[in-house]
Amino acid sequence: MSAIEARDVFRVYATPEGDAAALQGLTLQVEEREVLVVLGPSGSGKSTLLRIFSGLDRPSAGFVRVFGREVGKLRGRELAQYRSAVLGYVEQHYSRALDPDLSARELVGVQLGLVGTDRKDRERRADELLERVGLEEKRGSRPAELSGGEQQRIAVCAALAHRPQLLLADEPTGELDAASAALVYDLIGELAREQGCTAVLVSHDLESTGIADRTVRVRDGRVSEETGREGSEETLVVARGGWLRLPEELLARAGIGERARAELAGGQIVVRPAGSESPRPLEPEAAVPIESATDGRVVAETRAVRKSYGKEAQRRLVLDGLDASFGAGKLVAVTGPSGSGKTTLLHLLAGLDDPDEGAIVVLGRELGRLDREARAALRREDVAFIGQDPGLTPFLSARENVELGLALRKLPPEEAEERALDALTRVGLGERVEQRAGRLSAGERQRVAIARAVAAGARLLLADEPTARLDEANALAVGALFGRLAREAGVAVVVATHDPLVVEQADATLELGGETLMSGS
C-alpha cells in the first residue's frame, strides 16, 4: 500500500478577482518509508499540497489517501486522531510552531501529552530525541533562549516524538542559514529513516534534495518533473490527459515561445516552434558582471562595533569589534550562521538599533550623534530597508503599497506612481501591479517589498534575507537586480543572506560568526 496516493487533486480558492487554482489535477504517489522532496517556485501549489495532506485544507476535486484514509473526508475526531497518530508536522516558521512558554523538553513532549502519555515516558522520549539532535544541554531552555537552528531542530523533534507514520515539513529551513539548514535536512532524513516513517518535505532549496529518495517538481499546480535517488535522471511527468510541462530552458533553447507544434517522428514526439517563433532570452536575467559606474566611495561603515543581547548570564555577544565598510556601487552579501548578527548589522546600519560600543557612519554622518527623528530623515532620503517580513498592507494593491512607501518619503503622487510601476516591472510583477498584496503568494509579496525599496532610489539599500521565500529563478533574478542597482545606479547594497544565488552576485562577502571575514573587492 502507498503511504500517500493523491489523484487529480484540484484546489480552487475564491478571490475577489475570481477563482484561483492552486492545484490543477495534481497526481502523486508516495511509498511507505520514502523520503520525498517537493520542489517548486513560489505560488506553484506546494504548500497547498502539504496542507491537504495534513488535513488543514480539503481538495476541491480529486482525492488524497494517506495510509488508506481519504483525508478530505475526515472530520472532527477522526481528523484530530489522524493528526495526532499519523502525522508529524514541521512548520517553516519555527517561532510560530513552538510555544514560547514551554521548555525544549516540554515542547518535544506536547503531542505525546495530548494523547495522554505518562509524564515520565514523555520526558524520556524528549530527552532521547534532544540527545539525538545534540540539544540535551538545552532541554530546560525556552525558544527565546535558543537560536533559530536550535529551535527548528526542536520543532523536528516535536514532530517526531510520537513516532508518526508520516512526517510533513513545509520549508523547514526557510529562515535558517545554510549551515543550520543542512543540519536540519540531515536530521529530518536520518530521523525519518530511523523512525521508519514516510516524509514529504516541501522546499525551494535544492540542498534539500540531498536527503530525498525521490524529488518531484511542482509547477502550476501539477507535478511536472521527477528525479529518483542521487544520480538518477530527471524525468518529465505526464499528467492525466496528456499534460506535459516542458522546462522553460528547453523551450527557450528550442526557440519555442507562445506556440509549438508536436509531431511523432520514429516513435518520438518532436516539438518545434510554430510559425515565426524565435528563441526568447532566458528569464530571469543571468548574472552578468557589469562594470561599476561609481567611484567606490564609502557609503556606510562600522567602526569597532560591539553588540550583545540579553542580560547578565543570558548575555550573548553577536558583534565583537566589527569594522566594515560598504562602498557605493557594491553589492555586499552578509553571511553567517543564524544568530551571527546579520540582521543586527542591518538594523545598526539603518539606524534602527544602537551598538553597545563603536560607531556607525552612514554617508559621513555618525548615527550615534543623531536622534531617532534625524535617523528617520536620513532613511527617508538615502536608505532603503527590506525586512524579513514584507510589511505590506494586504488590501492595497502592489502598486499602492509601493506608492505608500514612497509617500512616506514625501514623493509627489505622480512621481510615486511612475516609480512604483517601474520598480514592480523590474522585479517581474509588471502584470500583477493591481493585484492586492493579500492575494499574492509569499514570494510575490517579498518582491513587492523589494520593489518598494528599489523605487525609493536610496543610496544605501539594506535587505534582510530577501530571497528566503523565493524560488531559485526568482532568487536569481532578485540577486541580479541588486547587482544592477549597485553597479548601474551606484547604490551600496548590503544583503544579509544565506542564499548562494545572491552570494554569487555579490561583489564582496562579509561573513559573520566566528572570525569575521570580508572577502571580495
Place this chain on the structure above:
Amino acid sequence: MVTTLRRVAFPLRLAAVRLLHRRGRTALLAAGIAAGSAVLAVVIGGSLVAQDEQTSRALARVPAAQRTVTAVYSDLGVSRKGATLQSTEPLVRRALASVTPEKPVPVLQYKLLRIGGGLVNLAGMDGLDHWVRLTSGRFPSRCTPERCEVVQLGGQGPTPSSPGLRFVKVGEGVLRSPVPFGQLPGAAAARIGETFRPERQPPFALAEGFDSLASLPALSGFYRTYAWVVPLDPSRIHPWEVDRFLSSVTSARATLKSQSLFLDLVAPSDQLGAARSTGEVAGRRLLLIGGQAAALLLAFALLAAASLRRDVDAAWQRLTWHGARRWQLLLMTGVEAGFAALVGGVVGWALGSGLTALVAERASSPVGAILGHSVLSWPGIGALAALAAGAALVVLLGLRAPAIPLGGRGISIIDVAALGALLAVLVALARGQADAGSLSSGATGTVLLLLPGLVTFVIAVACARALGPGLRLLERTTRNAAVSVRLAALSLARSPGHAAIAVTFLVASVGLGLFALVYRGTLQHGNDDRAAYAVPLDFVVREDLAPGRLVPPLDAASLARYQSLAPGVDVVPVIRESGSVGAFGGQSRFTLLGLPTRSNLDLQGWRDDFAARSLPDLLSAIRPSGDVAMRGPSIPADATAIVLPASVVGGDVSVQAEVLTPRGRVDHLDLGVTEGRAERLLRADLPAEARGGKVIALDIGRALAVEEHASEFTRVDGVLRLGPLSVETPQGRDVILDDYAGWLGINGVTPVGDAAVRYLVNEAAERRFQPRQVTDGTSVPVIASPRLAAAAGTGGLLPLRVPGGILRARVVGVARHFPTIEGDFAIADRRLAFTALNTSKPGSATIDEIWLGASGRNDEVARELSRPPFDVLAVSSRQAMASELAGDPLSRGTVLVLGGAALGSVLLALLGLSLLLAGDLRDERGELFDLEAQGAGPALLRRHLRLRGGLVAGLGLGGGLGAAVALAALVVAVVTVTANASAGGPPLALHVDAPLLLVVCAAYAAGAAALVWAVTRRAPR
C-alpha cells in the same frame, strides 16, 4: 481511564503555564471583570441598604402610638365562657412571642367609669416610673381591694371614689410615650395619645400594677380592655424580615381570633407591606444598573477576548498541528478565560461587598445581615457564579465563535446573538410598560436586568458591523490626506475587526456610563417635576382635613391677606371638584379644576409634553371673553338684615336667600315662612361675612309644618307673590331689588308676571328663583383629558356630573396631564366654573385651594404660613417636597448608584482604552517597525498612533453618546417609576443635563487624550 485523565490534565497544565507567563494580561482582564463585578455587587448590596432605610423610615413615619405589636382582650373581669385573664394571658404571650422576641408591656384600661357620681378614665400598668414623668407628687403604690393610689395624667375634676374602693391621687404627671395606650380602642387612647387634649375631659388616672388593678373586686363587672404592647423599633425590622414578620402577625392574629372573638392582635402591617413593596420596586429598578454592570463586564470580556485572540489563535494552530482534540483546545482556553473571570469576579465581588459594608455602616444598617442577605447570600453567590461563567463564556465565544455562512456572507454567533437581543427588546417593549405595579410583582425583573445590556449589545454590534465598511471608506477618502492621517486610516482599516471590537467596547462602556448619567439626571429632574406637579407654584394652601381643623383657605384669610404674605406674592385661587361622567359603559371619575386663565399664569408643573398646544394657548381657549361674575342684587356693606315681603295663594312655603359673600362663599339665610294670602315681611339678619355680598337666589321650600309630616309624595303648590327685596341699614331700609324681571325659576318654579312665581314643591329637587346668569344656556369651555375628550359628543359637548348638578362643558382643548391631578380631568376658567356651579347649586363651588407664587421669597412666605391665621391650613411647599423626594433613601440610593455606575463605566472605558492602546502597540510592533524602517520618524509614528487612538476613542464617545440617549429614552419609556420608586405625578421625561454631560464627555476625552499621550509618549519600536 488513566490515559483519559492524562489527556484532560495536559490542556490544564498548558493553561496553567500560559496563565503563569501572561500574568499581566490575565491581571488586566481580571481587573476589568472585577470592576464590573464590583459594580454589580454594590448595586445588589446598595439596593438592600436603601430598602432597609426605606423600611426603617416607613416604620418611623407610623405614629409611635401605632408602631407597636399589640394584643388586646376585653372582658368584664369575670369568667366568660370559661375564658379568664389568667387563661388568656399565656396564650397572648405565646402569640406575641411568635411575632417578636421583645417582652410585652401589659396594660389595662377600664371603659369610662362612673364612680360615686364622678367620671374617671382608669388605667393601670407595671413600672409606671418607666412610662410616666411626674410633674408633682409621687408614684402610686400597688392597689389593694380597698385603696388604689393613682397618678393623674390629665383631665379635670376630682378623682371619684366609691365606698368599697377609695382612689387616692398621689401625684400628677405626663406620659413619656403614647406607646402603651396607642392601640387601645375607645376615646381614652386618642386622648392620651399624641393628640391628647386634657381640657374638658374627666381625669385620667393611672394605677401601678396590671394584675392588682385587674383583680380589684370593686371593679369586677366593669368593662375593661387588656393590652399587651410590644413597641417596634424602626431600626429593628429589616426588608428581609418583613415577610416573616407579616406572616407571623397574620398567624398569631388567626390563633388569637380562633380562641376568642374578644382577642385581637394589631400591628402596622399595611405600612410595612407598603414599605416593602416600594423597596422592592426600587430594588428591581436598580436591576437596570445591575444589568448595566453585567453588560459592561461582558463587553469588557469581549474586548479582552479580542486582545487575546491573536495569541490564542496561534496556540490553537500549534496544538492543532499536534493533533489536539477540539475539546482539549476548548478546555485549555476555557480554563484560561474561566480563571481570569473567576478571579476577577471574586475580587470584584469582595470589593463590592466591602463597599456595601461601608455604605451599610454609614446608613446604620446591620453590616453582616445586609451582606448576608445580598451579596453573600446564596442567590448573591449564584449571581457571582453566573457572572463569572458568563464572562468566561463570552471570552471563549469571542475567541472561538465560528462564522455561520448566510447568503454568501459570514454571520457570526455574535450577530445572531444581537438579532436575538433585538427581538427580545422588541418583545419586551410590546409587552408594555414596567410601572410600579408590575415592578413590585416582579414580572418585569428579568426584562429590566437585561434591557440595558441587550440594547447596548445590539447598538454595539450594529456599530461593529458598520465600522468595517466605514473604516475602509475612511481609508479611501484619506488617500490624499497627510501621511499620518493616511497611516491612521490604513492601520484601522487593516484590522477592522480589532478596531470594531475596540469601538464596540467603548460604545458599550461610554454608552452605559452616559446612560447612567442621563437616567440619574432624569430621575433627579423627575423629583423636581413631581414636586412641581403637586405644587404648581411655590405653595399650595388648602383645608387641613385633620380632625378639629377643617378651615377652608378663604375662611382663614382673605385673598388680600394672602397677597400681603410677602411683596410680589402671586395668589391663584382654585376650585377643585370631583365628579363623574357617563362614558365608557359606566361612570368615570374625574377632577374639575377651575383656575384663573390669565395669560401670565406660569405653572411650574406644566410640561410641554403634556399637550400638543402650549399652556397659554390652552388657557386662552377656555378664557371667557367678558364679565362672568355672578349677578344679583348687591347688599350694602353696612346692611344688617335682609327683608322680603311675601304672600302665597296656595300652600305656605319657606323662603331662603342665597347670599354670595365677598369671600366667595354662599350663605343660606332663612327668611321665614309665608302665612297665606296675607303679605308677611320675611326677614333674616345678615351675618357679617355676608354683608357686601349679592343675593344670587331665593330658595322656596316647604313650610316647617308641612316638612314635619312630609314624605316624598307630599307636594305643595301655589303662587308666591314677592315684594321688593330690601336690606336694613343703620340709615333705614333700602330696596335693593324691586323688579324681578329676567329672573328664572328652577325646578318647578315658574315666574308669573314681574313679581310672582308659581311653585310646585316636593322633595325631588331644590326650587329656586334666581337672576339670569351669564352661564345660563351656554356651555363652559374646558381642557379635558384624552379619555374625557373622547367621551364628548357633537361639538365637544360633555355633560359633567358634579356635586352641584350637571355642568355643561364643551371640550376645546386636550391635555394628557395637568398639574395636581391624577387621572381624568376637566380644566375650566375659575370664574366661569364658579358662576356655572353656583348657578346650578348655590354654594356648590367655593375656593378650595390657594396656589401661591412666592416671587423668590419662599422662606419668608413659608414662615408666614406657619403662623396664624394660616396655621390651621394644610400647606404644601414645592421646595420642601422636592427636598423630601430627593432625600428619600431610595431616591438617594438610586441616584448614588447611578452616579457610581456612570463613574465606574467611564473609568472602565478608559481602562479598556489603555488595554487597547497597549495591545495595539504590542500587536503592531512589526508594522510600526516597518514604517520606521521606511523613514517614518518617531513624531510621525506618534502622530499616527495618536490619531488612531483618538479616532477610536472619539468613535466610542460619539457612539456611546448616541447609545446613552437611545437607551435612556427607551428605559424612560418603559420604566415609569420615579426616583423613589413610587407611581403618580407626571410621567418621567427624559432629561439630558447637557452641561453635566458635556463635562463628563470632556473628562472622558481628556482622560482618553492623556492615556493616548502617555502610551505613545515614547515612540514605539
